[in-house]
Amino acid sequence: MADRRSAGSRSIAIVGPYLSGKTTLLESLLSVTGATTRKGSIKEHNTIGDASAEARDRQMTVEVNSATVEYEGLRWNFLDCPGSIELAQETYNALIGVDAVVVVCEPVVDRVLNLSPLFNFLDEWEIPHLIFLNKMDRADVDFMQVLHALAAVSSRPLIPHQYPIGHGHKLKGFIDLVTEDAFQYHSGACADPIPFPEELQVEEKSARQEMLETLADFDDKLLEELLEDIPPPQDEILQDLKMELGADLIVPVFFGVAEEDYGVRPLMEALLREAPDPSATAERRGLNDADNQPIAQVLKTYYTPQGGKLSLVRVWQGQIEDGMTLNDVRVGGMYRLMGQQHQSVLRAGAGELVALARMDQVKTGDVLTAHAPAPDLPVARMIPQVYAKAIEADNRKDEVKLTSVLGKLLEEDPGLRWEQQGDTHEIVLWGQGDIHLQVALSRLQRKYNLPMTTHQPKIPYRESIRRTTSVHGRYKHQTGGHGQFGDVFLDIQPRERGAGFQFTQKIVGGVVPKQYIPGVEAGVRDYLARGPMGFPVVDIAVTLTNGSYHSVDSSEQAFKQAARIAMQEGMPRCKPVLLEPILNIKIAVPNDFTSKILRLVSGRRGQILGYDAKAAWSGWDEVVAQLPQAEMHDLIVELRSLTLGVGSFEWTYDHLQEVPERFTTQVLQAAWNTK
Template sequence: MKAQQTSGIRSVAIVGPYLSGKTTLLESLLWVTDALTRKGNVQDKNTVGDSAPEARDRQMSVELNVASTTYNTVRFTFLDCPGSIELAQESLNALVGVDAVVVVCEPVVDRVLTLSPLFKYLDDWEIPHLVFLNKMDRADVDFMDVLNALKTVSSRPLVPHQYPIGRGESLIGFIDLVTEQAYHYHPGAPADPIPFPDELKEQEQIARMEMLETLSNFDDHLLEELLEEINPSEEEIVQDLKLDLGADLIVPVFFGVADRDFGVRPLLEALLREAPEPETTAERRGITLSASTPLAQVLKTYFTPQGGKLSLVRVWQGAIADGMTLNGIRVGGIYELGQQQTSLNQAHSGQIVALGRMESIHTGDTLTNSDQPCNELPKAEQLAPVFAVAIAAEKRNDEVKLTSALAKLLDEDSALRWEHHADTHEIILWGQGDIHLQIALDRLRRKFNLPMKTSKPQVPYKETVRKSFLSHGRYKHQTGGHGQFGDVYLDIKPMPRGEGFRFAETIVGGVVPKQFFPGVEMGVRDYLAQGPLGFPVVDVSVTLTNGSYHSVDSSEQAFKQAARIAMQEGMMRCEPVLLEPIVRITVSVPTDFTSKVLRIVSGRRGQILGYDAKANWIGWDEVVALLPQAEMHDLIVELRSQTLGVGFFQWEADHLQEVPDKVAERMLAASGSRSGSGNGKK
């Protein structure tokens, strides 16, 4: 596409913490650009964003919302991203495909830390972003104090674009630091120019000089002007803001009150003037727009009741036409999403549109119609699951539909995982937290008519033995015809942790014929599936050392039963012991919360292995520990509650370890173990 064809397109993501007012800002952006005939609000559940039933129920964004509007000949596509930390994967997937990002936050100094992971992601991907301080009518702190607090969580310098006139409920307008023109807010109407308030001259000059000095760090000409006390022109300042924002060198800061439309038009003007064009964004991604081959990337997958599967894509180069074949799949419709779903014949470079019926295409995939191998575009990292529930269909007849429904659910939400656990035989649904999984379960019920029963997942305990024992088992059964006879001696021994199971035989003289060895091993393995404590047995060796047989009555099945009898008699004499899975966790938190994390982990029977500064994260620490999996279920809930919601962890299975006796006694009593004798001790 040529530059003049894409310069009239912008894609902008709206992100920020939960309750910062992103959906309200989107509604205001659509309202002031005449894209709506009636402005909705979150309380009345009638906004363009948050239209899903799950969002209405919770009065919060639960998935990516798309809306489009035209302002001053530029077609804007806004992606309203969920604010809950549990739904962050939706945002991360979408951010890789936009030209600019508006970070919405409240002017509360104590909560700016919640923006730290988001700023880190934006800077790592070099995505241009602005800050919109919402709800400024509730601010009880100085604007510059909020600005200074924001600087502590951003690796890019923050540049004030405006200065407020008034504070809190007394906020009446702003001063544009580029033009030094003062404006008075009016609900539902553009702000009016007013005479400059002389009482704010000193504060405004300090803020403006901070803006110019920051810009001069990237413009030698501007630096020379400042040194010579020459006032730079408005055009030069705007050009510097555009270049520096497009290169992700600075973060301009705006403010307002979205539910009253205060500050929304200046934000739009800035996006119009300073946000990078699609070709600039493509160049930053290393994509050449002169290529005729269409190239797109999937940002989100939807399953709709009427339209089926829709793949929201960013078109990076070329044009996509309805009916075109991408990645071997025919495009079954092109749509602009938003207030209404509008059919298109084509989508051009820079646009974000939905493609229909791309059945085998998934979020993050790169799409092209080229016969030549295509380099995959970088995609957002998949967040590791940290919270799980066991699920089962309320109606047994629905079990056959569950696998198919889960596949679609995971296609729509890539942060989910599911597994059928081999040991506990439960279906486990993994996600980013309790709210995340509750939303997923609501979708299963509403979209697929699959109501679920849930429970806390069972811990996959194992058991082993501490002592050796030579056990004898004899099976003799007479039925009137051929009988059944098998006789074995099994040497049961403990093995080092992690060795699993080993079967061997040391038969001499043919006291047990070779054809019966498989039956013996089968009997041993069958028994080890559930040992004396009620759990699978690991780290044990069993050796067939002796036995006897009958030339007529012996069979493989008889020796299998004899082996089970020997194992049942012998295992209790080997002092069985309960093992629990231990996971290795790496917890990442701001340094101020490190001591809290150490207490949390220690209070959950964890073993701290060490902690250090987190690489490439300013002001963050990384705590490494070993933790019983039984203590991990709600760890993420406590961690987030103690770290303003920003703490996170990754984990992996590490090893099995003996359960402390007192813990084992409580657990075995609760599970109704057959032994009823603590941790296997007699």
């Protein structure tokens, strides 16, 4: 107990796919540790986690929820993280600041693949993690079959701590593979010791031997004991489990039914024994607390209706105090969180998760310190956004405050991005999918009273020409005083794709005075903003070859108008062609689905450039292709549908390409209908 108290705290994240039961597990953990007297229920909308309106509307975790409890002399900071792959950025940002992770999953073989991206992230960051197989009371559960499926998507070996007694609806309890004691479950209470079920002796011995042999891969002494048939002491096994988990070399596996509290106490006891202490986690992040200076990192930003901005931070070393100055910003309040409830505190030590108030200049990922310079701590990689909607305020008066509100929205959820399209003048909100953007739009309406209208973003088409022409443009306008006169001859030529616009002049003898030539170029450029098809014109060359002027009535403005008239007359003769943006895309999928993805890309007018094994992702391929932007809007939806929800892609703009003639009419008709 003395060692536990000296370590102070543990920070544990609870993660897993949608509907795996993460929030239910958190409620059970809070109950068995005595933090709550009554377990909340998702159906009754009274859980500590998922307390926001957006979460309860969808009955799913949509942002990181924090809960702090005291148990066995330690302060436990639990983070309930979103499970939807569309909200993965939120989860990854939080995971870099915890000591260990409990991965919750259902015992369904077909859904195990959903864990693959999460496992890859945890292993890339070397974050210790355990598995809790929830909902083990399902009728069709085959424990060993599920374990083998999990092992196939984990680069670290799995170590089951337990073996089930009974299965499905007849699940009665478990055998502890370390002590070989058997226990019977009781709903809402501790499991009782029972006699060892002799009918499971062969299966249990086999599972335990496999556990020991896996641990022996990392412990020469244990290996010698096994080779000499010497039973290893329990303390030695537990020490190996703690050391190997802390080094992210193994993945211990537990199981139960969180709704009934089955298996939750053994899980909590394992966290108590085996979860790394804060100093070990700080060391993994490259920190050395020799000077004991306060260092913290922002894992999550909240904007609350009452308290304003809150920055949830991990204290890496030293001690943070209310009122102290971090990064030249004074802490305006410090709180431990229990869902939506805030408990004011004066100080927090290494390993704790606390919320700092009024840190307006800091954002998620920032490292905070009382003394510059702050250490360079790693942050989770930004996941490229793949799904977009154009948004506009229902009330035009709200457009003034939209930009500032979008800034706050992106602080809360860095997985979002927004931009204002220069050509279409649309405000486009980017995210990871339709649910992601729905949550964001709900926040805009509820938190900031900004209801939005949405539609599919316009594609930034361009147009160019295939043919050369010469054209004459004259502008003559007579008024009561001085008139307006400009006269130009232009050559219009196509250029290579991507060459851009070029203007030159070949005036001889001053037929167009030098001071009027800039007006000609300005007139040409004005016209190019909207060509004969209605889109910006690119990749053409215009040459001023001749003209005439009037000594009194000519002006730069008159020549500008003459140039526009010439372009309006000449461009339709040049055989205009519609261009569309082509994107480079890299699609990551399990290799079982590669053939489906190749057909998906080809069916969307894409060009396959090749595919190969994805680096550091066992069993995954990366498909490289080029795809018209017009075919990208719902690509992520179909991609996830074909890959059990785990496929992803990245994209960059590459070039403009002619739209096939059979699609040009559709594009022009759609553009005309939206005017």
